[in-house]
Amino acid sequence: MTTAGIVTVARQEFRVRLRAGRWKLLLIAWFVLLVLFTALATAAAGQLDGLQDDGVIVFGALTLFVLGLALLVVPSLAAQSVNGDRERGTLAPLQVTRLTPWEITLGKFAAAWVTALVFLLLTLPVVLFTLTQGGVTLGRLVVVGALVALLLGVVAALSLMLSATLSRTTTSGVLSYLVVAALTIGTVIAFGLGSVASQESYTETYPNVTCMTESAYEQLYREDGPRPRVDGSYAESDLPDGCTQQLESFASTRTRTDRIWWLLAPNPFVIVADAAPTLPALDPRLTGRQLDSARQARDADVLGQLGNGIRELRQGPSPVQQQVDVGYVAGGEDLPQPDRGPAVWPYGLVFDLLLAGGALAVTARRLRTPSRTLPQGQRVA
């Protein structure tokens, strides 16, 4: 396998593609759609408050929009790459040259991926615009951009494999879209079903304090009164006279999302959102409406919120939930952001990349000649 061989195939594929489709029209349509979306999102964010860090809101929405749209474009770039050539009788003449199966595979993959990246690159102007709206760090832009690019490559590789294993272009096209649906909607459905299955009943115990007198209650709940422990109980020595503490227990159910969080990990949206670096801490110089606006932007930061959500799912129902609640009661509003918990995206990304690698290996295998077996109804030449 040589780079020159891969480049030869990729250039040729790219050229054929470029001349076959109405690319100018498609790219213009894509760009116009992005501009429209960004304009609407910016207007909406401005409506929200319009002072501080609006870029965060627009950038987040734009990222998910572009990812979703690109996931719909990519299958069409690769899903007919091999069986389309077979149908037109152009594959076998390629296979009898000295190009190796891997050169043909990677060349075709590169052509599809680079085309997808052209679409992605076209989003740069609007993305740079969101950067001027404030709040979005360069780090976030780079990480999100790189991950979207990688994930588009994953879908391209999977579509390519389908085009190499199925003889009909329509079948491979439909199945490629089903693969995208499986990664996006499928993972969510699997998680939803999984969460039902992962429900468990448990016995919850909580301390019940009863006091004999009104003053004893007052003593207990005074500003400078005793502090409850993490589980809500009081140390025996802290209890005022006349108060008794009993541990009461009752049966309850909880969803052990810490056991099934990985079902969501391969989801491209989850990976991108979770990997997006968190926003920098609030600027302490901000006051009044500007501070409110910055806080609001953080609340509307879809990437950050989605990331926090998925990490919470990974940690499961307890005891973290309680700690956070207690912390909130104790600390008041601007407590330092709680630790986000371990990341989910590396698992999803590694899984998806392994999937893509496997898909390319299968493709190369299917392109190997001389061949022993032929898929049903398939001619060699």
Place this chain on the structure above:
Amino acid sequence: MAGAATGVVATGVRRSFGAVEAVKGIDLTAEPGQVTALVGPNGSGKTTLMLVLASLLVPDAGQVRVAGFDPVTETDEVRARMGWAPDVVGLYENLTCAEYLTFVGEAYRRSRATARERAAELLAESRLEDYADQPVHVLSRGQKQRLSLSRAVVHDPEVLILDEPASGLDPRSRVELRDRLRALARQGTAIVVSSHLLGDLEELAEAVVFVDHGQTVGQHRVDSLPATGTVRPWRLRALDQKQLADALGDLVTDVSPAGVDVALGSEQAAAELLARLVRDGVAVVSCQPLGGALEATYLELTR
């Protein structure tokens, strides 16, 4: 066996697709510098055999050597020395002819510059130089066939496998194809060509392999076909058709505006008949075997 022979040597090739046994014992030898015709009815296994020779299919059994190498175990060595033109001409319709041949050259590991030079040379050779910068889809069927042949010889192969290169071509294109293949053979290329145009093959090929039902039923030199010694139709024409028919008497099998047909057992018999007619004063203008020896042999072997 390896290294013993160049050209193509295939013995006992078998290949089935599921329950269908497409090839069940084909032998074929193609010498360098010669055109070997592969002749047989549709579905007799010609294309399957050619796919085996072209390193696209693994045979179930049999020995195959192409340019001295095994297509299954020494695939790259074979591909560097073998060119193949399929029966279905598949070309990248959106590339220009020059771009296309340059691409194929690069696929054979030539540098861009070398590939470009070779493309220009081949376009001139196949009289497509006017179309160098035209997209492939503007070409006529005959022009596409020429381009397909050029693609197969981009890397100056020692062995050329051509699956029905003449099908659908007009007479002039067929003559040109014949001349081009003869020129390649003169340069030492071993050419295996399948075709149903037996008249063309007779003027093109040195050797012929007949296949039927997936098996070799005859392997002959074209100048010594067995059918040259069997009874077959000959057609004569004279200035006065009636006089000719009268002179031939009982020998006549058919009379048509194209001539008078007789059945003759050998070329010797034909020569003797012609001498008698001339002696009798019949103004004979032509006398030739109908359909040629190849056709006669074909019809006999593939009954």
